[in-house]
Amino acid sequence: MQTEINKVELRNLRIEDYKELKNSMIESYPEMVGSYWKESHIEKLLQLFPEGQLVILVDDIVVGSALSLIVNEDLVDKKHDYAKITGNYSFSTHDPKGDVLYGIDVFIAPKYRGLRLGRRMYDARKEICEQLNLKSIVFAGRIPNYGKYADELTPKEYIEKVKRKELHDSVLSFQLSNDFHVMRIMKNYLEGDKQSKEFAVLLEWNNIYYDESPRIINLEKSVIRLGLIQWQMRPLKDLEALFEQSEFFIDAVSGYGSDFALFPELFIAPLMADYNHLSEADAIRELARYSEPIRKRFQELAISYNINIITGSMPHIIDGTLYNVGFLCKRDGTYEMYTKIHITPNEVFHWGMSGGNEIKTFDTDCGKIGIMICYDVEFPELSRLMSDEGMNILFVPFLTDTQNGYTRVKHCAQARAIENECYVAVAGCVGNLPKVNNMDIQYAQTAVFTPSDFAFPSNGIKAETTPNTEMTLIVDVDLNLLKELHEHGSVRILKDRRTDLYQIKKLR
Template sequence: MAEETIEVRHLTEKDYKDLKESMVSAYADMQGSYWREGTIQRLIDLFPEGQIAVTVNGKVVGCALAIIVDYEKFGDDHTYEQITGYYTFNTHNPKGDTLYGIEVFVNPDYRGKRLARRLYDARKALCENLNLEGIVAGGRIPNYEKYADKMSPREYIEKVHDKEIYDPTLTFQFSNDFIVKKVLRNYLPNDAASKGFATLLQWFNIYYEKDRDTIRYNKSTVRIGLVQWQMRTYSGMAGLLQQVEFFVDAVSDYEADFVVFPEFFNAPLMLEFNQLDPAAAIRGLAKYTEQLREEFSRFAVSYNVNIITGSMPIVIDEQLYNISYLCRRDGTWDHYTKIHPTPSEVYSWGMKGGSDIRVFDTDCGKIGIQVCYDVEFPELSRLQAQQGMQILFVPFLTDTQNGYNRVRFCAQARAIENECYVAIAGCVGNLPRVNNMDLQYAQSAVLTPSDFAFPVTGIKADATPNTEMIVVADVDLVLLKELHAFGSVQTLKDMRHDLYEVKLKK
């Protein structure tokens, strides 16, 4: 038996004879329904890359035809004639935002070879390459005539979706990640099998970028630098800043997009206030916070890197908080206040928790910040994930391996639950002459979701435990989009919103 050769390519005017034969066979239940040669030629002239053929041994046995439209001009209530300009295709707009599928068929003599899937894959690739928002099409429901006297079109669609009923067109559309936006009436009035009804189908291009700016571009691969900071005594603020700048400089030399410092990395400056009780000493340290924020902002601009400043104490309206800053490389800055102070922070220092749970826009996507203990509360990360968080940064400070493991294991769980990257950075070493800061244990790391596209361990990179060093790792944001849409499991998409929810109270 001779081997078959299958090819997916652009349709040409020379293919019309095979095309007509296959279409007549495909639409045997709609006699006389085939595309005229002049119509096919017009489509090829208007939008050649949108007309796709599949061949078996050189014979065209199926095709996918499409135009580009400015979808807002039509909306969800339209007919096939309206969307095609009554078959003139004057609705085609090369500057539109949506690929509109006007035809897909495969000769029934060649079914069972997954040819339609190849056509759909080619159409999706075209949509991605043209940076269009997605694909929209009106779909037949040819088996509906068997159920029309028993159920409405909507009920029929639900049962097809739940695999209680098989429909040769709609079942295939569902398997190709299309959703049904609505039911269209009189979309194809001559389609007796579908009783004149059609489904308005949509496929979303997860790679779509609304504004492709060649100057302030949206990066796919983001480079993260973690500072595993050694606690040591310094000659005042000048000595501390010298070490901070050293690490910022070192990480920026690797062209990193972010550098992350640990929680309370500036604790050595508290030695100056060691004669005071712990609550007064931490408030003494807070006097340096504004100056440190200003210096970090200056470093972010001069070294062209976004900085997560670790965390520092701050006094606001006579209340003590633990604050982290995002200093962007464009000179702007923002802040996150630790939501959950640990019991020891409350007992020893009288620290209060913040109340603002949000994500931050950067030139490398949407990020979240949590400080140490916060990552042990899964609700925070879920709320940030609902706001589009792609990378979660967690500065931490832990004194024992038990405390570190709580942070590490919870951070890894957050990466899996929320389909995001989590970067944790901590302090190492000892400060024997500073109250409440005697010991530190850390192994900084960049953690990932758990699926085929990511490391099998869920660890992109990690540091040597208890050693001063930097960790530099690249993370791919496109992999997150693919995980959300096509992952082996999809924890965000599969949440039972009908059963439970996580929401802010204020």
């Protein structure tokens, strides 16, 4: 990606977006000159079905859109073309009492393709379909690569080859990867579509939550999926090798629909091997030069894979002072920094690190979270202050060299989950680094801990990895269980505190 992205926003289309929408559409369909929606069309769509019209913005500029109608299922079953399904572009086919969400357009400007922004809009369409209790999403997708094979393949043969991944079609391949299935081939669907030879593929996504009886669907997301990475320390040739390995794990956990990816503390340490001839204090400061490039790349990955990434931690220099920091790279393109507050004697003695001065929580699209780096979890005051601010999930990237160190982290993390009635996710590094001083051995067992009550596992462990083996841990946590615990638990630790006798407060 050539340009650094600061923010990505998905929202409903507004009429004042029209100029940017038009420009983006012209860029997206260069082969179809003059094929863009007029302002009167957009006004009509917003009048009929405003919640079905979506745009995606990058740094406040519209770069893509997904437009749709609600139609009756029998209209979809009949033979139709683009003009007929849109009521000859009057949208008279829209029926608020219909049962199918029909997609009439979706596009992303070429400059912003490859960031999975289209997938994000399709996920939003699926949410609309579920919220409105519609049977399915249907649309006729172009097959723009078919023109190259029309002399040797029938449309059916072409579609089968795309399904088997023997051929790639920019539109059809994308739709199939988004859980749409082929209903039938449409001939003479879109007049003037030379790339597709005017063929289209009618595709459908079924809403498994559809209920013929009307019901209210809870729009608030309560089940959050966590993707934790137990990282193997290994020699790395350069920064790109680190990015390649990191993206592999992000791709893996996002492929399972994870909302968060958590990396361990100081997982970038293999890059310090190039500076092993220096003193330990000088070597860690050289490693700090990578913190900004890493932050920028992880921001891009958070957008591309539609996942919130907690980057573990890394050395970072601010005004000449060395800190242990990490970044929360959100899937909307923004980021925030967190800093290790309590520094271990080892970090002070060998590296000359200093502790941070800010205790804070973070607002995300999955609720309020807290992040503490390793040693910080052994100080209960921090998490209690975060809990007072509404934290539901505490993330703890850690690095421990011995089983003794891990035992401290594990049992303190479990205590934080119980006393604050929250989930605690910990992720660490495993393996050896023979060419990096002060980072030679690691011991870890990544896990998600829970409160201890009837709605949770009896041992307070939701899931954990095999110790000292590189792997991922995918875990669902239900925030509604925490709400139930706060009000009706066997014990109610947060409610039963004697604040008339004692209090904890921030001094700054």
